[in-house]
Amino acid sequence: MEKEEAEIDRLPIHLLAYIFGLITSFTDLAQASSVCRKWTEGVKQSLALRNSLCFAGWKMDDDSTARLVHLAYNLKELDISRSRWGCQITDNGLYQISLTNCIGNLTSISLWGMAMITDRGVVKLISRASSLQHLNIGGTFITDESLFAIADSCPHLKTVVLWGCRHVTEIGLRSLVNKCRKLESINVWGTRIPDNNGPNISGKAKENVEFGNTSIS
Structure with missing residues (x-):
């Protein structure tokens, strides 16, 4: 039968x-x-x-994450923040994601707390994310090298979180503010950049930049 x-x-x-x-x-x-x-x-x-993917809370590795992002070619928002379960993404994963079809259309990326990534992976990813408006890269070990790449590649950037990025300096921050003319806010709480450096940043964007809870307007 x-x-x-x-x-x-x-x-x-x-x-x-x-x-x-x-x-x-x-x-x-x-x-x-x-x-x-x-x-x-x-x-x-x-x-x-799908317009958004969030891997926070899931145990993901480079290959599985990149495979899903590759299939989500209409993606606008990507969140691969670290959680208590541990999202094991490395520079290799960021490189693979940088080759996907959606990368140029992403408007929001969160790499919050990804301790296994470095400037090498971030620069690869950011260099192709030309539509990016919101970036959360707090809690990572990036340096000014990543900030220079963001400044050169993301002209539409509106918000960026650098919370706890203790290896960035005022030099990288000034480059970011001066080149990303649409910036509305920057969170640099927990970095080594003192609040009183804010007024030294030139450019129209400084009117809306925030240092932690302190406005520099």
Whole structure:
């Protein structure tokens, strides 16, 4: 006797993609993708429809993260912040993400607390993120080299969080403010840059820049 087709298998791909798009667990998506070819295609299409991806709270590595970002080619917001579970992204992961189709369309990136990344990976990623408006790179070990890359590559930047980035200096910060003319706020709380350096930054953008809780307008 021929086995009756399950109701869900009768759904067209676009409806499967919509259903899979409601799933927030990347583990569940991976399991769904392995069921059959139709479900694999449904998962791929669901990722292609997403405007944002957040890996905070998930144990991700370079390859799995880059693979998902590659499929989400309409992505606008990417959050790979470190959480208590540990998102193990390295410079290699940032490099892989920099090669994805969505990188030039990203308007928001969060690398909060990613202690395993360095200037090498950040520069690779940022150099292709020309549409970026919001960047959270606090809690990392970046230096002025990353700030120079941001200043040169992200003319639309509006907000940047450098909380706890103790290796950045006033030189890198001045370059950022002077080149990113649309900047509205910078959080440099916990860095070694004193508040009284704020007025020394020239340019129109300084009117809206904030140093921690201190305005330099």
